[in-house]
Amino acid sequence: MKIESASSADTITSQEVLAQDGPLARMLENFVARPAQQEMAGRIEEVLADGAVFIAESGTGTGKTFAYLVPVLLSGKKVIISTGTKHLQEQLFHRDLPLVRDALGVTVDRALLKGRANYLCLHRLESTELEGRFQSKTQSAEFIAVKSWAGLTRSGDIAEVSGVAEDSSVWPRITSTPESCLGTQCEHYNKCYVVKARKQALDADVLVVNHHLFFADMALKEEGFGQLLPGAEAIIFDEAHQLPEIASNFFSQSFSSRQLFNLGNDIVAEELKERSAIKDLMDTARALDKATADFRLAFDKTPTRDAWQKVSGRDAIRQTGEALKSCLQTLTAQLELAADKGKGLANCYRRASELLDKFYLVSEQPPPDTVAWFETTARGFVLRLTPLDVSTPFRQALEQASRAWVFTSATLAINKKFDHFQQQMGLQEASTAVWDSPFDYQANTLMYLPEGLPDPMHRDYTAKVIDLTVPILKASRGRAFVLFTSYRALKIGAELLPEKVDYPILVQGDAPRSELLETFRRSDNAILLGTGSFWEGVDVQGENLSCVIIDKLPFAPPDDPVMRARGAAMEQAGRNPFMEYQVPTAAIALKQGAGRLIRAEADTGVLVLCDPRLLSKGYGRIFLNSLPPMPRTRALQDVQEFFNARV
Numbered sequence: 001m002k003i004e005s006a007s008s009a010d011t012i013t014s015q016e017v018l019a020q021d022g023p024l025a026r027m028l029e030n031f032v033a034r035p036a037q038q039e040m041a042g043r044i045e046e047v048l049a050d051g052a053v054f055i056a057e058s059g060t061g062t063g064k065t066f067a068y069l070v071p072v073l074l075s076g077k078k079v080i081i082s083t084g085t086k087h088l089q090e091q092l093f094h095r096d097l098p099l100v101r102d103a104l105g106v107t108v109d110r111a112l113l114k115g116r117a118n119y120l121c122l123h124r125l126e127s128t129e130l131e132g133r134f135q136s137k138t139q140s141a142e143f144i145a146v147k148s149w150a151g152l153t154r155s156g157d158i159a160e161v162s163g164v165a166e167d168s169s170v171w172p173r174i175t176s177t178p179e180s181c182l183g184t185q186c187e188h189y190n191k192c193y194v195v196k197a198r199k200q201a202l203d204a205d206v207l208v209v210n211h212h213l214f215f216a217d218m219a220l221k222e223e224g225f226g227q228l229l230p231g232a233e234a235i236i237f238d239e240a241h242q243l244p245e246i247a248s249n250f251f252s253q254s255f256s257s258r259q260l261f262n263l264g265n266d267i268v269a270e271e272l273k274e275r276s277a278i279k280d281l282m283d284t285a286r287a288l289d290k291a292t293a294d295f296r297l298a299f300d301k302t303p304t305r306d307a308w309q310k311v312s313g314r315d316a317i318r319q320t321g322e323a324l325k326s327c328l329q330t331l332t333a334q335l336e337l338a339a340d341k342g343k344g345l346a347n348c349y350r351r352a353s354e355l356l357d358k359f360y361l362v363s364e365q366p367p368p369d370t371v372a373w374f375e376t377t378a379r380g381f382v383l384r385l386t387p388l389d390v391s392t393p394f395r396q397a398l399e400q401a402s403r404a405w406v407f408t409s410a411t412l413a414i415n416k417k418f419d420h421f422q423q424q425m426g427l428q429e430a431s432t433a434v435w436d437s438p439f440d441y442q443a444n445t446l447m448y449l450p451e452g453l454p455d456p457m458h459r460d461y462t463a464k465v466i467d468l469t470v471p472i473l474k475a476s477r478g479r480a481f482v483l484f485t486s487y488r489a490l491k492i493g494a495e496l497l498p499e500k501v502d503y504p505i506l507v508q509g510d511a512p513r514s515e516l517l518e519t520f521r522r523s524d525n526a527i528l529l530g531t532g533s534f535w536e537g538v539d540v541q542g543e544n545l546s547c548v549i550i551d552k553l554p555f556a557p558p559d560d561p562v563m564r565a566r567g568a569a570m571e572q573a574g575r576n577p578f579m580e581y582q583v584p585t586a587a588i589a590l591k592q593g594a595g596r597l598i599r600a601e602a603d604t605g606v607l608v609l610c611d612p613r614l615l616s617k618g619y620g621r622i623f624l625n626s627l628p629p630m631p632r633t634r635a636l637q638d639v640q641e642f643f644n645a646r647v
Helices: 023-027 037-051 064-075 086-102 122-131 138-151 192-202 211-220 225-229 238-252 258-272 279-299 315-343 343-363 392-397 419-425 461-476 486-501 513-522 560-571 577-594 620-625 634-646
Strands: 055-058 079-083 109-113 206-210 234-237 253-256 303-307 370-376 381-387 404-409 431-435 445-448 480-485 506-507 527-531 547-550 607-610
Touching: 023 086, 037 055, 037 064, 037 404, 037 431, 055 064, 064 079, 064 234, 064 404, 079 211, 086 109, 086 206, 109 192, 122 138, 122 258, 206 431, 211 238, 238 253, 238 381, 238 404, 238 419, 253 315, 253 343, 253 486, 258 279, 258 315, 258 343, 258 381, 279 315, 303 315, 303 560, 315 343, 315 527, 343 381, 370 560, 381 419, 392 419, 445 634, 461 480, 461 486, 461 547, 461 607, 461 634, 480 486, 486 506, 486 527, 506 513, 513 527, 547 577, 560 577, 577 607
Parallel strands: 055 404, 055 431, 079 206, 079 234, 109 206, 234 404, 445 607, 480 527, 480 547, 506 527, 547 607
Antiparallel strands: 253 381, 303 370, 370 381
């Protein structure tokens, strides 16, 4: 990294850069110096210099992105920045980083690295074209579009392709996975887009990734990333509240229908290419599809998530599972004979053998301190083996080298304390700090805790919530998010609410999230009903979003297999899983949902928390004390007057 304006940038501090008369203020017309942002930047500057571990909660509006980017670029160190989503990753790389770079007058080699599923695989493109089998005319047309683009692209980033949906079934056929990649044995290795992207990442001063990529490569020890991490002098995690769940997923073992279907398709494609002449190989590969589908049919038709031991003894599960294992065993034996006929077939042999081992491990030999569970979708399944504790492997990664680690988010602390996050990630020795949002919640918001609702376990609870929302939505003139804690409640809300209000209603699942949000922003009175993905990472500024209604406290479902297993392990250790695990996890989720309301200094609005347990249970104080300092009321009239005063 090179300082271009040495006379000023050599000695300037992060706090001075973020001052009202600093370089950023001179570049940004509406820049306002924020003491919390300056303090946070100063602390991160010290952490980068000392190689320490630091956890920071930075409230909405603090400006945490600049608070870490300024000291990162001033430090001259080689830094990896990991964000919560690909959207945030691209925003950071294309907008925020260049802005701070230009303000500081520095040159910096930066790189954006995505997971391999975001890059065209030339080997799989060639195999898919040779195979020539497409499920529909649409998929065939999409493949033709991709093939035309493939002759022009320099990066291989599939985000460049227009006219092909993000969830198109063509993408898995022309991108690779860690299992399907041939590595240095691939005939296209020297032209591989993943390899090119990783070489650029190796040379970068600042590398931007996302959490999924960081943990996938860390857990799988993929070739390439093992060279990147040792070279980094600092790691910055933005949206760090997502790390425990993502780490848990990537330190898990999985055996899925998608892996099996992909394997079968790849064997057919490679055999058509190599002509190994191994008897019945093609037939067995196609039989794998049927055995996989039969195994899925042995589960309940309704998509389910539960402990493996709950269903493993069922006759249908046991019989179809044995048939699937037998098919995999036969296929592995055939592929062993075919492996020397081509690199693609050798790769398929390795994958079949590994999948067979995983199936035995998850279904028959789960090791201690793990939980074996399954999840089914309408047509697929996944069996997982998840560690009950991810703090140990993550702490080991921290201890492997001396470097700075920074974890930041708007929602990490509970009652101003980080105990829960530190326990989950093995960061007990880290230093911590909290910077509250600078927004005037006292003047601009109201928290409504309605009276008269039954216990959330009551069968008519969601219907009662919908009835309660009607006068609120009329007072707010729509302009609201109604956030549910389950798809079942969302479905009930989507059925009942259109009969009770005249405003446009947008429902999660009716269109892609980005499309729903764009429609909501364009409307001046829409109501969006959502769950899951709408609780975080959604930014709607201005009066179009003036009310957020949350149906109940976002506790994990009581039958969640991972939560149950972790709770049982905590009980055996003499700990209280409800207060130490379930309540803190739900409190962080509630902070995320509530955080959708106020996104800018001029925003105003009402937060409606419907769950009566907030006031009837002792733990309710933990939730309320973790939220921004909003005035509270139990009177609907106060809500109506709040909105009337802002017409």
